[in-house]
Amino acid sequence: MIQGTRRWFRRNRTNFAIGGAVLGAGYLAGQYVLGKISEARQRMGEERVAKENLRRRFEQNQEDCTFTVLAILPTATENILDAIPVEQVLEELQRQKAERLARSVGPSEIGTSAAPSVADTADDDGGSSSIQTDGYVHASQVAIEGESVTGGAEGSQTASDEKKSKKTKAQLWSEMKIGSITRAFTLIYTLCLLTLLTRIQLNLLGRRNYLASVVSLAAPQPANEGSRINLENNDDDNFEQAYGNDFETNRRYLSLSWWLLHRGCIDLIDRVRGAVKEVFGLLNPREEITLEKLSELTLEVRKRVEGATEEERRTCKWLPFLLPPPSQESAVLHASGMSSSSSPTTTSSLRRLIDETSDLIDSPSFTHVLTLLLDAAFSHLVDTKISHLSYKIPLVSEDSARVQEIVGGDGVKAKVANSLAVFCRQAHGIGAGANNEYLERVEQVRHLEAFAAVVYSSNFEYESPVGEGTEGVAVQTGEGVEGGLGEGDVDVKEVESKKDDPFESAWGKALAKEDGKQF
Structure with a gap:
């Protein structure tokens, strides 16, 4: 029987060999497939974590932008209010009206009357060029009894000088009109420009922080440190590692917003004032106009x-x-306290950030988004605030563009002086550092977040931290921030070999997805 079994195995040994080979190959193939599936699952999990981490960092960045704007906007507001002191002009108008009332009704009666408002002052002398100021001298300017002849002469000379320098009511109302409108419009431009500048700055630095974190985690560890516990904190709560590892450069870069807060906003005043004079120069404060006419102006x-x-x-x-x-x-860095002298202090890293920021500001996408932000801010000022406060049109719909149509506001008229009073008060609201309705309306523009997402998730070649020990490391961005605004998975080597700037391409893709997706 044993011999028969041996002969049977000998006759079928070829079949046994083929069967064993098939089973072995099947086992190896199964293990290979299972390994690939496990690897794919792990890669998908890592991509999902990386994408969620990118999204979380991006959302935190946008909140930081909002708080930053609210923190530094009052600085620009103070400078603009000081440059256009509308309240002083209003006080002078009210003082002149009080003096006229004192001459007409007597000191005892005027002392019990309330100070006139902007509209009341306009009703009394609302810019009539035919009315001239007289030679009224305030009681405090009259020489007291017992004064020397020399002192009396000096007092008379002072009164004469004040009389000559005193502006007419028409001049004061023209200054009041141009100043109040210019101030409100300049603050709107400053708010929108500061919002965009802050988004660019913090998202560029946020991108650097993200790349530094990814590369530090992906770089291979030295062999002798394999068993060492790494206590480095690569998350957002590490202050020293925030926004990349060059903290001093980042501070200097952020301090460049000093220019807009102290110089740029003042230059904007001249530009806006010239336009306001051309458009509103001949408008009489006592004139009644419709809201549609005010919107056209x-x-x-x-x-x-x-x-x-x-x-x-x-x-x-x-x-x-x-x-x-x-x-x-260098002078700006010195004025903002970032350097002890006005000597050149711009490093290569800072220069790269400034150059990229300049390119973004000069790009067509920047102008496009800025126009949309200005549309939202001006609409809130004219179609919401002035229509309600000056024209008494009730806010019956969130769609402010249709308020007039709903309540029949097309034929409603109001004096220009009433609108000037709203312009004066709203200037403080536009530049407020808390509960700023205008900033809320600006940040509701979807293109703003899309623009920030493109800045955050494109142009990685500007900050690719490729160095020793990091070659071949792929910077994972998932599908980009907010549902595909980025460029997908970006390999550092491939990005460095590209000559074209992908920002405009990414922005074009973002605009193409506007109709189909919510940013």
């Missing part, structure tokens, strides 16, 4: 400031208002 001012056509708006240069010229950078 506001649009005319914007056309003169931003450009009347799309081509003019695209070529409009906002960079001089946002960043200092290279010759002034």
Whole structure:
């Protein structure tokens, strides 16, 4: 029997060999497939974690942008209010009216009357050029009894000088009109420009932080440190590692917003004032106009400031208002307290950040988003605040553009002086550092978040931290921030070999997805 079994195995040994080979190959193939599936699952999990981490960092960045704008906006507001002291002009108008009342009704009666408002003052002398000031001298300017002849002569000379320098009511009302409108419009431009500048700055630095974190985690550890516990904190709560590892450069870069807060906003005043004078110069404060007419005048001012056509708006240069010229950078760093002297202190890393920021500001996408932000801010001022406070149109719908149509506001008229009073009060709301309704409306523009997402998730070659020990490391961005605004998985070597700037390409893709997706 044993011999028969041996002969049977000998006759079928070929079949046994083939069967064993098939079973072995099947086992190896199964193990290979299972390994690939496990690897794919692990990779998908890592991509999901990386994408969620990127999204979380991006959302935190946008919140930081909001808080930053609210923190530094009052600085620009104070400078603009000081440059256009509308309240002083109003006080002078009220003082002159009180003096006229004192002469007409007597000191005992005027002492019990309340101070006149802007509209009351307009009703009394609302810019009538035919009315001239008289030679009234205040009681405090009269020489007291017992004064020497020399002192009395000096007092008379002082009164004469004040009489000559005293402005007419028409001049004061013209200054009041131009100043109140210019101030409100300048603050709107400053708010929108500061919002965009802050988004660019913090998202560029946030991108650097993200890349530094990814590369530090992906770089191979030295063999002798395999068993060592690493206590390095690569998350957002590490202050020293926040926004990359060059903290001093980041501080200097952020301090460049000093230019807009102290110099750019003042330059904006001149630009806006010229446009306001051309459009509102001949408008009488006592005149009654419709809200539609006021909207048209506001649009005319914007056309003169931003450009009347799309081509003019695209070529409009906002960079001089946002960043200092290279010759002034050291002076700005010194003025903001980032350097002890005005000598050149711009490093290569800082220069790279400034250059990329300048390129973004000069890009057509920046102008496009800025126009949308200005649309939202001006609409809130004219179609919501002035229509409700000056024209008494009730806010019956969130769609402010249709308020007039719903309640029949097209035929409602109001005096220009009433609107001037709203312009004066709203200037403080536009530049407020807390509960800023205008900033809320601006941040509701979807293109703003899309623009920030493209800045955050594109142009990685500017900050690719490729060095020793990091070659071949792929920077994972998932599908980009907020549902595919980035460029997918970016390999450092491939990105460095590209010559074209992918920002505009990424921005084009973001706009293409606007109709189908919510940013």
